[in-house]
Amino acid sequence: MFEVDETARRRFESFARAETDGLLRAAYLLTGDRHHAEDLVQTALAEVATRWRKVDDPAAYARRVLYTQAVSWWRRRRSRVVESLTAELPERQVPAFGEPELSMTLREALGRLTPKQRAVLILRFYEDLSETQTAARLGCRLGTVKSQTRHALRRLRQVAPELASFADPVRPASDRPAGMEVTS
Amino acid sequence: MNVRDDLRHGLRALARQAPAAAVPDDFFDRARARARQRRAVRASAGFVLVLTLALGLGLSRPGHVDSAGQPEAPAAGLPSELHLPPLWAASAESSPPGRTAMIFGGDATADAWNEGRFAAVAADGDRYRVFRDFVFTAPGSEALLSPDGESIARHRAVRSLTRPGSAVELPGDVRAFSPDGSLVVYETGEGTTTLNGRDHYGSRVEVYDLARRSVIAAVDNSDLPLFAGLAVSVSADNTRLALHLGDELRLYRLDAATPAAYATVPLNRELLAGSGSWLPDGSSLVTARRDSDGGPWRLIRRDALTGRETSVWAELEATEARHLRVLGWRADGAAVATAKLAAPDAAPEFKAGAEAGMFQEDGTGRVRLLAIPAGAGTPEVLLETPLGVSDLDVAAQIAAAGVTRASARPDYGPLPPALLLVAAVLVAIGGGVLTWIVRRRIVRRARENPGSR
Incomplete structure (x- = not known):
């Protein structure tokens, strides 16, 4: 020991x-x-x-x-x-925007990406890392990050076109949830 | 706002739905303990793997060192005793024994799963290797050792026992080597001959020069089949050939492509004595006669020019031998021969004579290697095989040299690849089971003591 x-x-x-x-x-x-x-x-x-x-x-x-x-x-x-982090799961807040169907759609859309595409998107748009930092984090080349990002976004538009039609008339555009204007 | 900003918002919204979790208090210690366990399992598996490889490589080393730590003596000779190779003994094809003193087989070397298994032992050390054939090729009749012990003839080929992969393919089954090993006599089964109104396999005997890779003589015996067994002998100077065909002894001169017999002698209860039948000086040859079942064997000396009987060269009075085969001649004039002995529970002997040969022998329990002096002297027993070894062939030149070496600790060669593979699979399975058990204990402990997290 x-x-x-x-x-x-x-x-x-x-x-x-x-x-x-x-x-x-x-x-x-x-x-x-x-x-x-x-x-x-x-x-x-x-x-x-x-x-x-x-x-x-x-x-x-x-x-x-x-x-x-x-x-x-x-x-x-x-x-x-093998083992859980904890036996007690504290209650989480409900979806922030009261839009469970949107979160479900986004989660399913992410699930249809490859693991690497998913990782690239999350590093770039959730962790807010640059392309260079993303490449370093994943241990791959910068070109790979760029191509994976491009493919991932294209794939998102293909697998979840309904995300584009989502709009929240109440909240300002900056607070809208994911992938609303995929035709940009 | 574009898709990227929207995606950023969406991901953060989705991330907020992630469940909460707390790290158990003992996570640090448990994680490190599990890492140590993994390292221990990997180290154990690596150790076993290295040990297995080292064992395999160690056993495969040429010039294996015996238990006393001394290199094996290089002197070639006949072993003083034979060991039965274990199931895991290396094959002669993958680990050649080198110059070989003997090949032997029988019930003791084969089993229900390895019916064709027989063994070889090297001349300069107790290196034992095995031949794993699907069908048993009996040493001494269907598998023949060359006089110098350097090669083996079987399955229509002469293969080197010292140089792996070196082989001479032949169109027929080898029936004899010449005394110097340069020629082989094989029998082809081409055509069909008719004897007494019945068809039987054709027999064409050819004498083949191994060095020149060419046939030097061919005998088309369309009238009589080659007598069952090893009824072929070439003289020491490679100029004459003796064949036992049907119930006749025929002598040929090897000076033509298709020689005709220059002498024909009928045989009654008598056999050409074996591949070493010609005396070294070429003046005569011997046949083996047994006038009655269980009676004494006599080696009959016959004139090389006429084939006629000239004298009784030797007589073995009290012998249990059911078959006698002369391999060669020692410098002191003694004939070196193998004698097949009945097993303790053997059935009564078949009648001797032209209707019976070594293929008809039944109940052979062991083989004795004899040096038979001229006259009525007692044969010297050079070796007796273990019970169950019913077929034996000896390198005639080594036997004739009269050198016997003391048997030492046998070397059975490297473990067969299949066995190593099985061992590796077992190790892998064992490692997997061990890992599974360890992990299960960890999980169970964690479930049983949730408060400790």
Whole structure:
């Protein structure tokens, strides 16, 4: 057994408390499934815990593991969750805009993209990373990110044309949910 | 606002639906413990794999070192005893034994799943290899060892035992090597001959020069079949050929492409004594006679020019031998021969004579290698096979040299690839089961102690 000092454990717990929510949201977008999202986050956190002393930027490392695992062939085929992050699932807020059908449509549309296309879209438009940062995060070339983004957006328009017709007459345009003007 | 901004909003809205989760208090320790377990499992699997490979490679090393740590003695000779190769012994095709002293087989080397299995032992060490044939080719009759022990003839080919892949394909089954090993005599089954109104397989005997890869003589015996067994012998100077056809002994000079017999002698309860029948000086040859079942064997000396009997060369008074086959001659004049002995529970012997041969022998339990002196002296037993080894062939030149070496710890060669594959699969399955058990324990512990998270 390795002796792990209490300081490292406390620092990890602090890191996990701060990052789990964000990681889980990204994982949920990546997988579209609550259990798979938890599994993905658990894997990423476990990797960070295992290499805690060697990792300079745990948050960046956790996200890198999260995204690379999400597009990994082996990962996609491993459906079993070894252990849950928690036994108690706190209540979440209802969909922010009161538009559950839109969220469902977007989630289904994301599910019809390839894992890499999904990861690129989420990094670019959810994490707000540049193309260069996205390429670095996924460990691929810049050209790949550009082409994957282009293909992903085209695919979204194809698989969910109804997103384009969605409009919220009440909210201003800047608050509209996803993919409303796909003909831009 | 464009699609990208809308997508950004949509993704964030969707992300807010993600479930909440908390990290268990002991997550850090458990994650690290699981990583250590994974590393241990991988290291164990790697260790087993390396061990298996090392074992396989170690066993495949040429010049295997014996248990005393000393290299094997290079002197060639007959082993003082034979070991029965285990099921996992390497095949002679994949791991050639080198110059070979003996090939042997029978019930002791075969089983229900390996009916055609027989073995070879090297001349310069106790390296045992096996031949795994679908159908048994009996050593000494259907599988023949060359006089120098360098090659084996079977399945219509002469294959090297020292150079893998080296082979001479032939149109017929080899019935004998010449004493120097340069010629082989094979029998083809071309055509159909008729004997006493009944069709039987055709027999055409050809003498083939292995070095020149050409036939030097052919005998078309359309009237009589080659007697069952090894009724062929070439003289030491490669100029004469003796064939046992039907109930006749025919002698040929190998000076023509299709020689005619220059002497024909009827045989009664008598057989050409084997591939080593010609005496080294070429003046005579011997036949093996047994006047009654269970009676003594006599080696009859016959004139090389006429084939007529000149004397009784040797007589084996008290012998259990059911068949006698002369392989060659030692420098002291003794004939080196194999004698097939009845098994303890053998049925009564078939009658000897022209109607019976080694293929009709039944109940052979073991084979004895003898040095038979001229006259009525007692044969020297050079080797006796274990019970169940009913067929034996010996490299005639090695046997004639009279060198016997003490048997040492046998080397059965590298493990067969199929066995290594099975071992690897078992290791993989075992590793998988172990991993599954470990993971299941972890999951069960986690479920049983939810409060510890």
